[in-house]
Amino acid sequence: MDQNHIANQFGQQRLDGIWRMIYRHLKLILGVTAAVIVGTFMVVNQLDPRYKSRAEIVLTSLDMRVRADSVELESYELTRTLIETEIDILRSREFAAEVALALDLFENEAFAGAQNPANPQSTSVIRNRVIDNTLSTYNVLRQGESLAIEIISTAEDPQLAADIANTVAETFILRLQQRRQQGLSSSISFLKDRVNELGDELTRDELQMAAFILEENLADESVPGRLRSELARLNSQKDVHEINGASSEEVNKIADQIAVVEQALRSRTGSEIALLRMERALELLRIRYQTTIEKLNDFETQQQFLGQAVQQVSVAHAPTSAFWPNTKVAVAVSAIVGFSLAFVIALLMEGSNTRIVNETQIEQQTDLTNLGFLPDTVMDSDTDGQQELLRFIRDQGRSPYVEALRSVLTMWFNTNDDGSIVMVTSGVPGEGKTVVAVSLALVAGTDGMRVLLLDMDNHRCRASKTLGLNGAAPVEIEDALSGAVQPSQIYVDGERVPGVSSISLNLRPKISRKQLMQQLGEYGRMLRNQYDLVLVDTPPTLVIDDTIRLGPLVDGTFLVVRWGQTTEKILKDAIEKLRMSNIKISGTIMNGVNMRKQRQYGYGAYTYHYSDEPGKSS
Numbered sequence: 356m357d358q359n360h361i362a363n364q365f366g367q368q369r370l371d372g373i374w375r376m377i378y379r380h381l382k383l384i385l386g387v388t389a390a391v392i393v394g395t396f397m398v399v400n401q402l403d404p405r406y407k408s409r410a411e412i413v414l415t416s417l418d419m420r421v422r423a424d425s426v427e428l429e430s431y432e433l434t435r436t437l438i439e440t441e442i443d444i445l446r447s448r449e450f451a452a453e454v455a456l457a458l459d460l461f462e463n464e465a466f467a468g469a470q471n472p473a474n475p476q477s478t479s480v481i482r483n484r485v486i487d488n489t490l491s492t493y494n495v496l497r498q499g500e501s502l503a504i505e506i507i508s509t510a511e512d513p514q515l516a517a518d519i520a521n522t523v524a525e526t527f528i529l530r531l532q533q534r535r536q537q538g539l540s541s542s543i544s545f546l547k548d549r550v551n552e553l554g555d556e557l558t559r560d561e562l563q564m565a566a567f568i569l570e571e572n573l574a575d576e577s578v579p580g581r582l583r584s585e586l587a588r589l590n591s592q593k594d595v596h597e598i599n600g601a602s603s604e605e606v607n608k609i610a611d612q613i614a615v616v617e618q619a620l621r622s623r624t625g626s627e628i629a630l631l632r633m634e635r636a637l638e639l640l641r642i643r644y645q646t647t648i649e650k651l652n653d654f655e656t657q658q659q660f661l662g663q664a665v666q667q668v669s670v671a672h673a674p675t676s677a678f679w680p681n682t683k684v685a686v687a688v689s690a691i692v693g694f695s696l697a698f699v700i701a702l703l704m705e706g707s708n709t710r711i712v713n714e715t716q717i718e719q720q721t722d723l724t725n726l727g728f729l730p731d732t733v734m735d736s737d738t739d740g741q742q743e744l745l746r747f748i749r750d751q752g753r754s755p756y757v758e759a760l761r762s763v764l765t766m767w768f769n770t771n772d773d774g775s776i777v778m779v780t781s782g783v784p785g786e787g788k789t790v791v792a793v794s795l796a797l798v799a800g801t802d803g804m805r806v807l808l809l810d811m812d813n814h815r816c817r818a819s820k821t822l823g824l825n826g827a828a829p830v831e832i833e834d835a836l837s838g839a840v841q842p843s844q845i846y847v848d849g850e851r852v853p854g855v856s857s858i859s860l861n862l863r864p865k866i867s868r869k870q871l872m873q874q875l876g877e878y879g880r881m882l883r884n885q886y887d888l889v890l891v892d893t894p895p896t897l898v899i900d901d902t903i904r905l906g907p908l909v910d911g912t913f914l915v916v917r918w919g920q921t922t923e924k925i926l927k928d929a930i931e932k933l934r935m936s937n938i939k940i941s942g943t944i945m946n947g948v949n950m951r952k953q954r955q956y957g958y959g960a961y962t963y964h965y966s967d968e969p970g971k972s973s
Contacts, residue, residue, distance in 0.1 A: 376702075387694075391693030392693055399680040400682075402680045405509050405510065406509065406512070406516045406676075408516040408674055409505060410508075410524045411504070412506070412524050412528065412668065413502055413504070433502070441504075441531075444530075445523065448486050452482070452486050454519070457522050460488075461482065465511070503668070524667045525667070527665065539654060539657065543655060546647055550644065556640060557637070560633070564637060571630075573630055582616055583620065586613065592609055710920060711922070714728075714945065721927065721930050725943045725945055726942040726943065726944050730949075730950050731950070748798060749847055749852070760798040764799055775882075777912070777913055778911070779795070779893070779913045780913075781914065781915040781916070782896055782897045782914070786915050787947055789817040793892075796888075796890050797852065797855060799890075803854065804886075804887040807858070807886045808822065813859070813861060816829070818859075822857050829859045829860055829861040835858065840858070843857055862905075863901070879909070896914075903936035910939070914929060914944070
């Protein structure tokens, strides 16, 4: 078998187990689910209706701003970070305060709360409450990378819901427009100041240049020519004097004149160069001045045609019907919640319930094989009905109960060729071990076996009473070994049951434990030669220690488990006690199975009190 098949089979088993659990607790699940639905319906009908309204705004993909470094308008693309920042602004307390102020929500008692004149609250407390309530009335959503932002508002008043959504959109649009307008106005103001500064600087430089021209007599452009002509004349005159041998005094006088003219010419040239530099600086200042004026004109023009960075494309309207409470949705959700809660309760009950209802529990807890399931025959072994069980087995030889007993016997003889003495016991009273022992004896006798039923329950002698041997007292084992006391025959309505006899032995004789063990061993060997099957009915294992004395006598043990009553702990404790006494456990028999309620099991209780009480089955 491959792993996939095993996995599928395991999954199917788990699914079947869940369905069986639901079926077992169907009344609980339906009750809890119905209670949750009814409770939800009652609560929903008490809730005040709330209305929802939507508005939508769309950001432009490009926006305009002024560069701080160059004082120039530029367009830029909106990024995810910028859009998320704008959404955070919409969710901010400062923005919510603007919305509340625009709608006069600070005066709305539903938002501000009722005031106690005896204990008035501070303005800051009221303001914070209004802002908190305003923030709780609207939500801002954006789908993916869309530039559209949806504003959803809720309120008990439909018109107020629409007003809140529209006011949020309008406030955001106005706030963003004012921010852009303020940025542009700030730049215009800066440019105007700059134009004035540059104008003043230009005027000042022009005046300085004019004064320089007057001071240096730069307006007369003929001065340099005259100076050069005078310098040429003086140089010629000097040359003539030197050729004619004029005196040194005359030559030096002319040289001094030449030096004066040259100095005047150099001074004139320096003034002209300085003037040229002043003219260039003044020209640059004029260019800067003109450029600033042009920027100012551009900004002033842009201010008149500044577009919107965001537009409201969907206007909220007052809804005509409340979105909550939605009775249908609430009931559907409550049904799911109720079923889930009931399912969890059922799981907890299943986890806390350790009563045995199937053979899987037996195998997991003890590693033992369950030999059979005995249907609940509603048979009792009390005095008034002592013959009823015998008649049932005699007359209903093909009933499910008898067939199940016959199946147990078949499994025993198929696996135990040399064993014919079987002890039938249980963990505690009330599990039906005596009825099972008597029934097995009668079925085996009906099938032609030689059967002896040993009643070793000296406290209650329930097996003897069930077989109609009410006056039979427990006999000593020495008498049974010697043949002084013979087993009694069994009769039903005066007719002898063939092959079945019974005797009650005293398990607590006045001899040593070692002698008792020896006598039990001898008695067992004798019985194996005389009978095909010997069934030993004992007290419950966990109540009285008589059961663990029978090790030398028996070849195996049937441990009776009451369906839906015996717990896993009782079963494990009984098995542990028997195994510690070296008593072989052949398997379990699940008794009292309700065939019509196999998928459901009830809850019972057990008692450790054990006495001869009429009306109680052992």
